[in-house]
Amino acid sequence: MSAHPTDYIKPELMACCGAREISDGDVVIVGTGFPAMAANIAKYTHAPNAALMQESGVYDARPLRPALSVGDPCLNPGAAMIAGLVEVIGMFLQGGWVDVGFLAGSQVDKYGNINTTVIGDYKNPKSRLPGSGGANPIGSLAKKVLIIALHDRRRLAERVDFMTTPGYIDGPGSREKWGLPPQTGPKVIITNKAVLGFDTLTKEAYLQTYHPGTSVDEVVKLTPWDLKVADDVHETEPPREEELKVMREILDPHRMIRIYESRGYV
Amino acid sequence: MGKVMSMKEAIERHVHNGQFLFIGGYICRTPFAAIHEILRQKKKDLTITRSNAADDFDMMIGAGAVSRFISTFLSLGVYGLGRCYRRSIEKGIPHRIELEEYTNLSLPMMLMAGAMGMPFVPVKDMVGTDLLNIKSFMGEGKYKIIESPFDGTRTVLVPALKPDLAIIHVQQADKHGNAQMWGIGGDCKVGANAAKKVIVSCERLVSRETVGKDPSRTIVPDFKVVAVVEEPFGAHPGYTPGFYDVDFAFGSLYQKSSDTVQGFENFMNEWVYGIADRTAYTQHYIERFGYGAFKKLQAGFDYGYPVSYAY
Structure with missing residues (x-):
């Protein structure tokens, strides 16, 4: 140990x-x-x-x-x-050939979709962000995508303002419907409060582990969707x-x- | 007539208002000397492209030279979002540029298709996302979705890009234009070869014989090249492998200056408009920051083993 x-x-x-x-x-x-x-x-x-x-x-x-x-x-x-x-x-x-891709998101939603394009309306943005760069192809094609994000109700979202990079898009079956390669997609969202995994059936991010110094309650409160909690949830x-x-x-x-x-x- | 000329001549002769330019560089080998000359000559209404754009594109947008940008990304790296880029998109200062947005897969593939004379190319990304929901000046020509004639699967096609002119900065070239590069490539090779003609800016002019000693390093052959400009320190504040490092302090200066319109104008007056050419720029750099700062950027020597092409 x-x-x-x-x-x-x-x-x-x-x-x-x-x-x-x-x-x-x-x-x-x-x-x-x-x-x-x-x-x-x-x-x-x-x-x-x-x-x-x-x-x-x-x-x-x-x-x-x-x-x-x-x-x-x-x-x-x-x-x-x-x-x-x-x-x-x-x-x-x-x-x-790529097994793992890492992405950071200014905004990440419950299906692991990522926005690095614009905050607010695309045509009339509050904040213009850099754009896709390599993010969209990595999110589309890497077998396992690890997402880094800040954990608050602004950076995490029920739905991103603009979907630059696909996670599970609209939920179960979406990636398959759009013809993205099988067995690809986000694996975890690693935040400054917790590690969120993705439910194999609903494709929704759920609480896997919470970091030392926080709690299940705090993480749930800081998450803008109805965050499900793993049965075996524990400290990171x-x-x-x-x-x-x-x-x-x-x-x-x-x-x-x-x-x-x-x-x-x- | 020879192709070797000054940057002033190269830009006067080959860059025209309204053109579509590929500008190479990926933090490395940014053709900044050429960009400054384009801005001094007040070229306008340009369409520009490259994957992963940075401070150079931000500056061109801030200076009002750009109308359209076929983009994947623009940021100042460790210094955050492009200030001029944001002002253009968010506030229309100095004017609002039009954006056609792709990715670091689709754009290099479009340039590759252009270089190969293919009309379009299939790509596996962008599907399911908002990148397919936004169309700007390319309209319905931004992409097409078809069922593959081979296996019926849904396939995204993107059009070939054929810029009027490419401008690249490389380590060395001969007077005919054979351009040799080493280190991180980004989309420089496909972008240069997609264009109808190429301006090569280089750290040093070398003989045709030198090129022939390691011909695998040539990324553009001379018949595509219309101008060769020897421009030492020509990619600063970006870097050129084997010559000088990224100038992070200068990157910070640009970011802080470009935070405001006035700051950006002051920066441009000091470093671009009030400067005659790259030699004067380098002199100004040394006067302003000292020879020590200039010297510190210079690369050390770490030669590879010479390769043999003998048979």
């Missing part, structure tokens, strides 16, 4: 939650920040044979500093392959000593992950 230090911050816990969803040998498309951290924790602990790639065209990068974007120059030296979007998104993702396992060691000594010695605290991940 691994030790659980108590001096961790919430973004570190969330990165560990992501890492634990990755199996050895998985092919993973990662972005920056949480996803890169999570995927690398997995690689340094239980999944040494996970294969990581960035949509910009990089496969098996060996960066010497945490990458600040998927186009970061530190991803170049040492990578096993560098090409471009047509190769990584067009060939590997569209070709059906805190970061293990080895996971923190990998993060703090190898992946992120300057602890840049702290910037997520200022973005509300507390």
Whole structure:
């Protein structure tokens, strides 16, 4: 049984939650920040044979500093392959080779649909967001999608204002109806309060585990849909000593992950 | 007549109001020297495209050069949302650009189709989402859904894109235009080859013989290229692998400046309109931030092993 230090911050816990969803040998498309951290924790602990790639065209990068974007120059030296979007998104993702994709959403709904396009009306927006980028193809085509989101009644929604990236769309049968590949779709929503899984029948996100320091009641209150709770709901396992060691000594010695605290991940 | 010329000449001759431009770069190799020249020459009514646009597209939009944007994404990366982009869409400042939105799968595939002379290409994404519910200047031509003639499955088709001109920045090129690049590619290769003609901006001009020592690195052949511009530091504040790193401090300066219309105008006067060319820009950079800051961006050396093409 691994030790659980108590001096961790919430973004570190969330990165560990992501890492634990990755199996050895998985092919993973990662972005920056949480996803890169999570995927690398997995690689340094239980999944040494996970294969990581960035949509910009990089496969098996060996960066010497945490990458600040998927186009970061530190991803170049040492990578096993560098090409471009047509190769990584067009060939590997569209070709059906990607097991795990990570996505962050400004707004995420109960079916795991993600909005990164616009808050408010599309034609008359309150806030114009970046757009899809690689999110829509990753959400459409990766076998297992892990979603990172802030947990409040604004960031989580019954229905997104704009569906940039498909989760389970309108519920059971939707992905199949639209012809998305079988056995694909969101696996969990990892928030700063909890990990939500997806019900195999209703395709609705439900409470799987709640993070230390919160409770089932609090999480339910912070969720804008009628959140179902797993029969075996329990507290999220805190970061293990080895996971923190990998993060703090190898992946992120300057602890840049702290910037997520200022973005509300507390 | 030779293809090697100044950026001023290249833009004067080959960029015209109302054109459709592919502008390469993915944080890496952003052709910023060319973009600044386009803005100095007050080009207007441009349609621009690239997957994952960043500060360069934001600047063109803020400067009022853009009418239409075939997009997938625009942000300032670690510095958040594109300020000029937001002002254009949310408030119509300086005017509201028209957007046709795709994804980092569909757009590179559309450029690939353009490069290959195919009329359209099937893609497996976008279905079931609002990306299929929004259509702008491409109207019904944004996409089509058909039943595959092979197996009857529902298939999304997107049209080929054929920009009038591509502008790319690479590490090296010869005077004929053979352009060599290494490192993260984004959609640079398909975008450049989809265009009817290409302006190549490069860190260094090399001989045809040098190109021939490692020809697998060439992404655009000379017959597509109409202008070659040697423009060291030409992608700053973006990076060029083997030459210089991303300038995060400058990225922050752009973000803070572009927070307001006045700040953006001041930035543009200082770094674009009041500057003659890339050499003057680099000089201004060194005067403003010191040689140490400039030197710090320069890449170290980490050469690969030479490859042999002998037989």
